[in-house]
Amino acid sequence: MIVRIMGEGQVKLDDGHFAELNKLDDELLAEMESGDEAGFRRTLGALLDAVRSMGAPLPDDSLEPSELILPAPDASLEEVRDMLSDDGLIPS
Numbered sequence: 001m002i003v004r005i006m007g008e009g010q011v012k013l014d015d016g017h018f019a020e021l022n023k024l025d026d027e028l029l030a031e032m033e034s035g036d037e038a039g040f041r042r043t044l045g046a047l048l049d050a051v052r053s054m055g056a057p058l059p060d061d062s063l064e065p066s067e068l069i070l071p072a073p074d075a076s077l078e079e080v081r082d083m084l085s086d087d088g089l090i091p092s
Contacts, residue, residue, distance in 0.1 A: 002058070003051055004066035006075070011055035012064075018090065021050060025090040032081055040077050047089075048073055 003011045024047040031039035048070060058064060070089055071080045083089060 001067045002064045003055065003068045003070060005048055005051065005070050005072065007072035009060060010058040010062060010064060010066060011051055012058055013051060013055035017050075017054045020054075021047065021090050024050060028080075028089065029084070032077060032084070035077075037077060040080075044071065044075070044080065045073060 001013050001015055003013050005011065024043055028040065028043045028047060031043055051070065068090060069083070071083055080089070
C-alpha cells in the first residue's frame, strides 16, 4: 500500500502493519474527540514515525496513487478533524 504523508512524500507500506497503525489511529481519534491537544500531538507523531519506520520511502519523482493520505506532522487538530472518516485516518 502507498501512504502519503502530506508535505513529506510517499511511503510503500506492507499491509501487515495496519493492525499497529489502527491502534494509534484509534488513540488519535479518542484524543481528538476529547480535545486532548498534547495527546493528539504525541499520537500523531507516533503514527507518522511508525509509517516512516515500517515503510520504504518512494523516490521524490515517483507519482504512485496514494491509497492512504496522512496529515503533516504540524497539522492542527482542526485540520486533522476535517480529514477524518468515521473510522479515523486509517480505514479498518
